Amino acid sequence: MRIRATVAAVTGALALSAFAVPAAQADDSAITREDTAKVLDAAHAAAAKSGSRAAAAAVDAPYALDASVSNVKINNGKAIVAGTTKQVTVPTTFTLKHGAEVDINAADFFVDVEIYKGSYEEPENILVGDDWPTCVAVTSTTASCKATIDVRPGDGELWNSDAGAWSANAYAIAFNGEDPSAADYDITKVGYAEQSKVGSTKVQRYSKLSVNASPEPVKKGKTITVTGALTRANWDTFKYAGYTVQPVKLQFKKKGTSTYVDVKTVKSGTKGALKTTVKAASDGYFRYNFAGTSTTPAVKAAGDFVDVK
Structure with a gap:
């Protein structure tokens, strides 16, 4: 102590x-x-x-x-x-x-x-x-x-x-x-x-990462918007705050498979916000994956399922 x-x-x-x-x-x-x-x-x-x-x-x-x-x-x-x-x-x-x-x-x-x-x-x-x-x-x-x-x-x-x-x-x-x-x-x-x-x-500093892919369900070929936020512990304020200007990978795991593959890299913005778009191709899970830095550990968001019609 x-x-x-x-x-x-x-x-x-x-x-x-x-x-x-x-x-x-x-x-x-x-x-x-x-x-x-x-x-x-x-x-x-x-x-x-x-x-x-x-x-x-x-x-x-x-x-x-x-x-x-x-x-x-x-x-x-x-x-x-x-x-x-x-x-x-x-x-x-x-x-x-x-x-x-x-x-x-x-x-x-x-x-x-x-x-x-x-x-x-x-x-x-x-x-x-x-x-x-x-x-x-x-x-x-x-x-x-x-x-x-x-x-x-x-x-x-x-x-x-x-x-x-x-x-x-x-x-x-x-x-x-x-x-x-x-x-x-x-x-x-x-x-x-x-x-x-x-x-x-x-x-x-403990880190958190969220993800939300919408709309769901979505028609094949339509646009999916994937949002989220990268935050970490702020020891000065005892709250969580956005971790900005950090490269975060958007990953996708096709339904029926076990491996996530990289789709693109997105940089966190104000308050750690993440946002990008992709075309709907098949049912599966989207997640964000942050590799970490010397001050902040790596973290992966739980996958968000998208039903493609």
Whole structure:
């Protein structure tokens, strides 16, 4: 989850975790998501990272933890497609490698993979999961992990400008018994590892496509008018709006056959409107077919049957 106003005003590599509050990795852990964010802040400041959060971080920093993430797969390799209101829960898997001394089952050990739009140092937007990943040991130094990234477009977590390519960031933190709320808390005894660009994905605006062929029935040789509209989610207004000046194929499937064939290409106009004419030849189904773009997924309209007399 993400709050629009805060990330725009607060930057740093990577400003991911301070604004999302998934459940703790273990019920008996009193460590919060904000505590893990402070560890990241301190590490970034020590590494002389740019950004206001890093500049304000403490001088003391965590030590380098022997842990790394690989084999990151987001949404099974498919784009994340979001509409205007419905929450989208995106499955994510990855492999965690760690030193033999790292106890990944400890209540105060945390690992996560998050996605961000823009640069690692100055992310434009960030999406994370509601819950921490769950990891199952494969060997004494590797684990297979599952997680989710939760997207709520209806809560203002996305802008239209967010559509397109995103990157993944990963980090692991071992508090090793240190209590961030205690007076004697020693951050130098906390282990930290972080990686940028461990994976990638696309976030796309859900698309819709309609078709209507008329008149019906129609005499053979007469003109059929095929209308429709190509629309997509507008994350700025939480409504659907026309996707204009896009090439959309008109296709026809003759009655008794199973394959659609291309008839012509039509460009979407005002409010995504589609309109063209064809001559009636035989009974069959007309549909529009949009191939998609980097920001908008492909979509096909359901076929509209025309009875030719």
